Amino acid sequence: xxxxxxxxxxxxxxxxxxxxxxxxxSAILEFLDQFAPQFxxxxxxxxxxxxxxxxxxxxxxxxxxxxxxxATLKDTRPHYFYAEAPEIEQLAEAAFGASPxxxxxxxxxxxxxxxxxxxxxxxxxxxxGVSLKPGVRPGSVQAKQELKAEGAEAPRNNPxxxxxxxxxxxxxxxxxxxxxxxxAAGLAxxxxxxxxxxxxxx
Numbered sequence: 001x002x003x004x005x006x007x008x009x010x011x012x013x014x015x016x017x018x019x020x021x022x023x024x025x026s027a028i029l030e031f032l033d034q035f036a037p038q039f040x041x042x043x044x045x046x047x048x049x050x051x052x053x054x055x056x057x058x059x060x061x062x063x064x065x066x067x068x069x070x071a072t073l074k075d076t077r078p079h080y081f082y083a084e085a086p087e088i089e090q091l092a093e094a095a096f097g098a099s100p101x102x103x104x105x106x107x108x109x110x111x112x113x114x115x116x117x118x119x120x121x122x123x124x125x126x127x128x129g130v131s132l133k134p135g136v137r138p139g140s141v142q143a144k145q146e147l148k149a150e151g152a153e154a155p156r157n158n159p160x161x162x163x164x165x166x167x168x169x170x171x172x173x174x175x176x177x178x179x180x181x182x183x184a185a186g187l188a189x190x191x192x193x194x195x196x197x198x199x200x201x202x
Contacts, residue, residue: 010039010052010066017070024113027080039066088112096125096135105129160191 014036018028038056043049052066060076061069073080091111094104109118122129124138158164159172166172177184177195188195 006050008041008050008052010036010041013052014039014066014070017067021070021073023073023080024111026113027077031080035069036066039069092121092125093137096122096127096129097137098134100127100132100134102132158187158191160188160193160195160197162191 011032014032015028018031023031035056038054038058039052040055042051042053044051054061054064054066054069060072064072088108088111091104091108094101095108096105105118108121109115112118112121119129122135125135127133127135159166159169159176164172173184173195176187184195188197189200192200194200
């Protein structure tokens, strides 16, 4: 009678384990490409158990299961992990702070592992991530003041708001409506009026 067991693929099983271990996305790809194929599915019919066992050239992992090998990564491949939070903070300061540099941005991008994470960090600092215009440390007094100032400026940028001082209110409203009716409705509501400019009913 044939023995039935499910084939296990190291690439499929490694990815969630690596993510759970905190491995950087770029390092996950490296592991999946270089090391996962070296794990072989071994089935023991006596125990009716299967395991992904390392059969590659690294003597440190010889005979290790996939989970055991991943558990050693912090010691054997520390570059697979994000730097500690203070290091990231220092890199972000050098990349987006008072004297931003492209070299620091490159190091930060490498450390974060993805463009999305880099862009998110840049946004938090009020930077576009491209120009070398200094940003503002998130949560700093200056950042809070700028946020407050933006809030004060908002009504003046809203053609539905009474304090708007643009040259042609109707043209500005029409332009926004053509771009996004959802945005237009939100601006009108923030100003306490309908899109037509009549007061909202309470």
